[in-house]
Amino acid sequence: MQAGHDLYTDEEIIALFAKADMQHSAFTALVHKYQQRLYWHIRRLVVTHDDTDDILQNVFIKVWNNLANFRQEANLFTWLYRIATNETLTWLNAQKKYVAVPIDGNDEFFQNRLHAQPQFDPAKIEWKLQQAIGTLPEKQKLVFAMRYYDETPYEDMSQILGTSVGALKASYHHAVKKVEEFLGKN
Amino acid sequence: MKEEINDELNILNSSLAGSKVGMPYNVPQGYFSDLAQNVLSNTEIGSSNSLPIYKDMPHQVPSSYFDGLAKEVTSKVAPKKEVRLLSFTTIRWAAAAMLLMMVGAAITVSLQRQNEGKNKAEVAFVVADRDIEAYFADNAKPEMTSLPDISDLTNTTEVEPKEIIYYLDQTGWDTEYYN
Numbered sequence: 001m002q003a004g005h006d007l008y009t010d011e012e013i014i015a016l017f018a019k020a021d022m023q024h025s026a027f028t029a030l031v032h033k034y035q036q037r038l039y040w041h042i043r044r045l046v047v048t049h050d051d052t053d054d055i056l057q058n059v060f061i062k063v064w065n066n067l068a069n070f071r072q073e074a075n076l077f078t079w080l081y082r083i084a085t086n087e088t089l090t091w092l093n094a095q096k097k098y099v100a101v102p103i104d105g106n107d108e109f110f111q112n113r114l115h116a117q118p119q120f121d122p123a124k125i126e127w128k129l130q131q132a133i134g135t136l137p138e139k140q141k142l143v144f145a146m147r148y149y150d151e152t153p154y155e156d157m158s159q160i161l162g163t164s165v166g167a168l169k170a171s172y173h174h175a176v177k178k179v180e181e182f183l184g185k186n
Numbered sequence: 187m188k189e190e191i192n193d194e195l196n197i198l199n200s201s202l203a204g205s206k207v208g209m210p211y212n213v214p215q216g217y218f219s220d221l222a223q224n225v226l227s228n229t230e231i232g233s234s235n236s237l238p239i240y241k242d243m244p245h246q247v248p249s250s251y252f253d254g255l256a257k258e259v260t261s262k263v264a265p266k267k268e269v270r271l272l273s274f275t276t277i278r279w280a281a282a283a284m285l286l287m288m289v290g291a292a293i294t295v296s297l298q299r300q301n302e303g304k305n306k307a308e309v310a311f312v313v314a315d316r317d318i319e320a321y322f323a324d325n326a327k328p329e330m331t332s333l334p335d336i337s338d339l340t341n342t343t344e345v346e347p348k349e350i351i352y353y354l355d356q357t358g359w360d361t362e363y364y365n
Contacts, residue, residue: 024226027222027225027226028222028223028226031221031222031225032218032222035218035221035222036218039213039218040209043209043211044209047211049211049212049213049214049217053217056221057221057224057225057228060221060225061225061228061229064225064226064229065229117210117211118212119210119211119212120210121210124210125207126207126208126209126210127210129202129207130210147191148191148202149209151187151188151191153187172194173198176195176198176200176202177198179200179202180198180199180200180201180202183201
């Protein structure tokens with residue numbers, strides 16, 4: 001079923017959504033096409049599945065409410081990513097209002113959630129890497145995840161995050177150095 | 187893209203280069219297959235009035251509380267003299283009406299004055315026409331040629347009043363102006 005939905009191009013999904021009797025089909029196709037990428041984009045920042053699910057559902061509800069006004073000259077995936085990023089950062093800011101977060105990283109909020117994961121094993125490299133990511137400031141965390149895991153081109157990241165390509169490259173390089181440093185120590 | 191990212195990590199001497207480290211998190215089984223339907227059901231609930239929530243409040247209100255509420259409140263408020271205030275809108279309309287009346291009156295007076303001046307001019311013009319017509323009518327009379335010459339009159343030692351009146355009549359002078 002999912003493979004079938006992936007056959008739709010973005011333009012076809014938008015065109016179908018414009019027809020009142022095809023809205024549900026078009027929207028289902030859109031969700032199936034992008035749900036996993038958006039899910040992991042959010043989950044890398046908020047760690048838990050339940051919070052990721054809440055945010056992702058909000059993202060798709062916003063997409064449902066605004067897709068009719070979506071301008072075709074923009075890239076649909078860039079638009080979806082931007083909504084997901086904004087929703088996630090807004091949620092994180094609201095959560096962290098009552099938690100002390102050091103400016104230089106070492107996100108206690110993030111680390112606590114990581115340690116609370118049922119499969120957490122600090123000896124395994126994949127968990128170590130998550131802990132290393134947890135030491136990064138929010139923006140670097142976002143850039144590292146988008147580049148390393150999602151393999152997002154800097155140009156697309158620039159559109160999604162509203163930051164210059166040069167600044168993103170610098171941010172990613174700093175993030176890689178910090179991650180490397182953490183992995184070297186632990 | 188994958189190669190580009192690996193090259194980037196190699197340049198940075200990162201141990202992450204060459205081996206992709208996966209995410210260690212689990213996702214509940216069947217989560218992605220149901221997500222679209224879950225979101226759709228949420229959007230439909232949000233847009234419809236079919237929420238299975240009773241709107242009636244569970245709290246109790248003393249019987250006939252609302253019947254006596256207005257009376258109770260008004261009894262606690264000190265009686266005040268009813269003052270009728272004109273609203274700002276009413277004042278504005280009244281001012282506009284007065285202004286229109288004043289402008290109308292000014293226009294009427296101005297028109298009347300203009301008409302009076304015009305009438306006077308017309309009267310003067312009519313009188314002047316009449317005089318001219320009379321003048322030409324009188325000058326066209328054959329008797330004019332037989333009028334006594336002025337030198338004859340001056341040479342006359344005695345001029346009869348009849349002759350003076352006759353002369354004046356012939357030249358268009360009206361005796362009424364001199365009586």
